[in-house]
Amino acid sequence: MPKNIMIIDDEEDIRTYLMAVLEDNGFQTCTPAQEENVMHALQREQPDLVLLDIMMPRRSGISIFRDLRNTAQIEHVPVALISGIEKATGFFNGEIGALPDGTDLRPPDGFIEKPIRIEQLLEVVEKILETKGDTRELSD
Amino acid sequence: MSLAIEDLNVWIKEKLFDAVPMGIAVIDHDFNLVRANRAFEQMFGQWQGRKCYRVYKSREDMCPQCKGAEAFQDGIPRVNEEVGYNKNGIFTRYIKHTMPIVDSSGDIPYLLEMCTDITETDQIRREHQLLFDQVPCNILLIDRDFRIVKTNAKLKQMLGELEGGYCFRGLKGLDSRCRECTARQTFEDGQLHTGHHVWKIKDGRTVHLHVITVPLRLHDGSFDMVMEMAVDVTETIRLQSGLNFAHTFLETLIATSMDGIIAVDDQANISVFNSAARQLFGFKADQRIVLDDIMNLLPKGISDLTDFPSRDLYLPETSIQTTGGQERPVRLVGNKLMMEEESLGMALSIQDLSEIKKLQNEKLEAERLAVVGQTVAGLAHGIKNLTTALEGGMYMLNTGLRKSNLGRVEKGIDMLSRNIERIGIFVKAFLGFSRGRVIKAALSKPEEISKEVVNMYASRAKSHGIIMRHERTGDLELAPIDYESMLECLTNLVGNAIDACIVSDSNSNLHVTVRSFEEDNVIIYEVADNGCGMDYEVKKKVFTNFFTTKGLGGSGLGLLMTKKIIQEHGGRIEYESEAGQGTVFRIRLPRNRLPQPPDDTETVAATAGG
Missing domain, CATH: 3.30.450.20 (PAS domain)
Structure with a gap:
């Protein structure tokens, strides 16, 4: 059973790209339907991994990430953030930590920097899913 | 004895009495006037058969202390200063010599009284005293021992009784003579001398005086006293130094300004x-x-x-x-x-503004350089996004070709061409921003700008089912605004508002309202929507270079550009936004901070508006 990866990115071209790459490499992908509430989609799909873009018009990725971590049914879902912003200076280090109600949140599981290199993407994805698999095997 | 002498003796015997210029009268024991000469008659008038007190003093009875009675008693001649009334009843002051006339038996049957009228002399003396005391200057007489012989009333007022004491002690509180002594100079050469003296007066204050010393000469030209006249110039000196200070101060201020x-x-x-x-x-x-x-x-x-x-x-x-x-x-x-x-x-x-202008330009340049720095960072970010999309296109194209999947190939080509086009838009926006622009203010009708924006967007709004409104409260007065730039600001805001409505979760009753009005001399534009609103992270980055939530569809420059234009109009932009509720952007342009329109101002609203 291939792992199901949900891609949350408002930009269709990037969505298409990521889905093609991941599917070509044996993963199953999904994405929230047009106009669908992201939280609903997450709870319905219960994906094995979420690739989350940070900058989107309706809700920022940070806000979605915070909700995800604060929602019991999906709190455990691993998240890799995607952004063109440098790791050290951007949201990841500087701003998540600075969020008043975000200080206790478990940090994202991975970070994928734009422009996306396929090897890097797959490496991050596989690493997260393997780790996840390990813990699942241990806990089972 | 010669005839002449004999004649003289006769003259003395017969005429001298009347020729003496002082009044002479003879009174008997009963104080009756028995003889009087012409001068007396001229002084006191009719005397024959009258009592002396009646003639001298217009009294009805004897004087209480009658000097005549005393002279009859003791036979001693005396001199008195008396006052009485002359023949015209005028108060008269006179000196009276009383001489008892002793007969051969040693009795005193008569008194000879000789009166000299000193009314005028006394008046002059009084006037002098008054002058001496009341002249607005301090006067003192100093003898050769430098003791004060006499002071006027004004000086007494200032320093108390000084007569008899040394001048240096009384005036200056010193124990020995002053080194510079104006009085001594006058004693030495008999000339008038002047000097500047400082006295210590009763209450411990010091006063400054302009002093003149003159010799008080006797008839023979000799003198043993010097009159010192001292005018208080303390206030003058104070005013003078005050004036000097003010003058120097102003001079310095002007010279060093x-x-x-x-x-x-x-x-x-x-x-x-x-x-x-x-x-x-x-x-x-x-x-x-x-x-x-x-x-x-x-x-x-x-x-x-x-x-x-x-x-x-x-x-x-x-x-x-x-x-x-x-x-x-x-x-x-x-x-x-x-x-x-x-x-x-x-x-x-005249204030030189060259330096300020230069600094202003330098500051603008520095800000522009800072913007360039941010721009480069933002540009990198934008390029990363575009590169990702292009790589996506390439990936689709390559894998499609490899797998002979025509659908994928087409998708890849679509992605490539779309994003190449976006690169064009992006670069254009970037260049537009980096070039900057010069604000050209001209008198415009503020509400014409908002009206034009609403008209521009009306059809786009309608096609997405968004209600577009323009609310205005009457005609606003003309204001110096760069019409095209402000149009661009409102275009950005209205465009954003429509985008926010398009991506909103809600699908009904969406609206964008543009308002133009004035409050306390501040022109206000408001662009309100009930679209998706902004959450915390987005709000924080609203005015950041190249920040966009529109993915590849936005340059991230719109609001930044808007802010820049508004700042150049001396105004500011503020907003309120609630995720899921909507957003209001408000441009505030205080009239007194708007740019100066050029001299040959023309109303551009007439041509550009409508």
């Missing part, structure tokens, strides 16, 4: 032209300057400094010409100098 200061009197003479003004206009330090030299260097419109139409003149940003023909930006303030109703001329204060 960074601003050029020029004063012209009402005769068109230049009375002040400080070194800053010389530097400003480029005159040499020692060059004589007349009004004609500067008239054509001053800003246009200042034609006559001596008859300036209004009281004051304020040109916050104008320019002068230097003697070298260069233009120099200055701030010029002119004040008409008035004393009461009389014009004293005109004062100009």
